[in-house]
Amino acid sequence: MEVGEGKIETGVTVELTEAQRRARRMRNLAIGGCLLGLVAIFYVATIVKIGPSMMRASQGQGQSQ
Amino acid sequence: MSVNDHMENDISLAMPGDYFALMKPRVMRLVVFTAVAGMLLAPGAIDPFLGIIAVLAIAIGAGASGALNMWYDADIDAVMSRTANRPIPAGSVTANQALNFGMVMSVLSVMTLGLLVNWVAGAILAFTIFFYVVIYTMWLKRSTPQNIVIGGAAGAFPPMLGWACVTSSVSIESIALFAIIFIWTPPHFWALALWKMRDYDDAHVPMMPNAVGEKSTRLQMLAYAVILAPLSASPYLLGFSGAFVGALSFALGLVFLWFTYRVWTIDGADEKLTAEKKLFGFSILYLFAIFALLLIDAVTFRWSGNYLLTGMGSW
Numbered sequence: 001m002e003v004g005e006g007k008i009e010t011g012v013t014v015e016l017t018e019a020q021r022r023a024r025r026m027r028n029l030a031i032g033g034c035l036l037g038l039v040a041i042f043y044v045a046t047i048v049k050i051g052p053s054m055m056r057a058s059q060g061q062g063q064s065q
Numbered sequence: 066m067s068v069n070d071h072m073e074n075d076i077s078l079a080m081p082g083d084y085f086a087l088m089k090p091r092v093m094r095l096v097v098f099t100a101v102a103g104m105l106l107a108p109g110a111i112d113p114f115l116g117i118i119a120v121l122a123i124a125i126g127a128g129a130s131g132a133l134n135m136w137y138d139a140d141i142d143a144v145m146s147r148t149a150n151r152p153i154p155a156g157s158v159t160a161n162q163a164l165n166f167g168m169v170m171s172v173l174s175v176m177t178l179g180l181l182v183n184w185v186a187g188a189i190l191a192f193t194i195f196f197y198v199v200i201y202t203m204w205l206k207r208s209t210p211q212n213i214v215i216g217g218a219a220g221a222f223p224p225m226l227g228w229a230c231v232t233s234s235v236s237i238e239s240i241a242l243f244a245i246i247f248i249w250t251p252p253h254f255w256a257l258a259l260w261k262m263r264d265y266d267d268a269h270v271p272m273m274p275n276a277v278g279e280k281s282t283r284l285q286m287l288a289y290a291v292i293l294a295p296l297s298a299s300p301y302l303l304g305f306s307g308a309f310v311g312a313l314s315f316a317l318g319l320v321f322l323w324f325t326y327r328v329w330t331i332d333g334a335d336e337k338l339t340a341e342k343k344l345f346g347f348s349i350l351y352l353f354a355i356f357a358l359l360l361i362d363a364v365t366f367r368w369s370g371n372y373l374l375t376g377m378g379s380w
Contacts, residue, residue, distance in 0.1 A: 030081035045181045
């Protein structure tokens with residue numbers, strides 16, 4: 001049955017060729033790597049930006065006790 | 066046609082490298098280089114880790130605008146020999162994929178720079194992407210021979226961006242860095258356009274040589290080169306680089322002027338257009354050298370308190 005008529009035969013799956021499978025896997029790995037990198041950047045940047053003031057605040061608390 | 070046959074044509078074979086090629090890596094390299102120079106030349110300091118994030122965000126923002134440019138210009142790229150191998154005309158990435166990729170990367174880079182560094186830099190990056198994609202690519206490129214003159218501003222923003230990452234501001238010094246690239250762009254690009262005229266003609270892009278004529282283009286190139294020579298020394302004149310680098314930069318500006326003068330006097334009499342090719346080659350070297358010198362000078366000053374080969378910050 002043709003695609004595009006809005007009726008796709010149920011149970012029909014798409015068989016990817018080896019090249020398509022490989023390309024998809026590489027793209028997924030690249031996206032995963034980028035997301036991990038972004039998480040790491042925001043994590044470390046948070047520590048760099050608010051870390052020192054938190055340290056000062058906790059030291060201040062320690063001195064007042 | 067079976068489901069499989071049909072789907073096979075629709076499923077992407079694009080590799081991550083094809084997406085990377087959309088980001089114009091060579092342009093990105095120059096952007097990173099000039100942004101780092103701006104960052105180190107700026108007064109004050111940025112946390113090294115935030116500095117690396119800033120450079121990364123600027124690079125990705127520049128890459129995103131490159132991808133959006135390739136999305137919009139795929140029809141032009143396909144007919145020009147210089148650009149026919151780009152991912153969209155080559156068929157490895159579809160125009161829609163490039164658009165999505167460019168949009169996502171634009172938003173991500175601007176948000177990252179704004180949230181983690183500062184919003185002045187974030188706003189300049191957003192404006193740079195807007196300027197390159199909408200003002201230059203969509204509007205000016207196909208409508209006026211002044212396209213690369215005004216569009217050149219997009220390429221001139223990175224050092225200003227680097228500067229803004231450190232100072233959260235725009236100042237006369239960062240405008241001088243902007244001006245060097247801005248004034249350098251027309252003679253650089255027109256040197257290329259003079260020997261790729263037929264390509265631009267085929268693509269119906271009104272570059273100065275084919276829209277207004279070669280003679281006028283050569284004269285305008287000379288005018289820009291005359292302005293560029295003293296402008297090359299402006300970082301020294303404004304007091305944020307040393308006399309040695311100022312003198313060398315001025316000398317480089319004079320050599321640029323000499324190459325442009327040759328292009329003007331030979332006036333296309335040489336069919337091989339050797340003078341134009343030499344100018345184009347030297348123009349790349351010029352920009353690299355100017356910013357490398359400023360970078361070295363800035364590092365020397367930060368490290369020793371003196372500018373390069375100067376005793377106490379002056380002769």
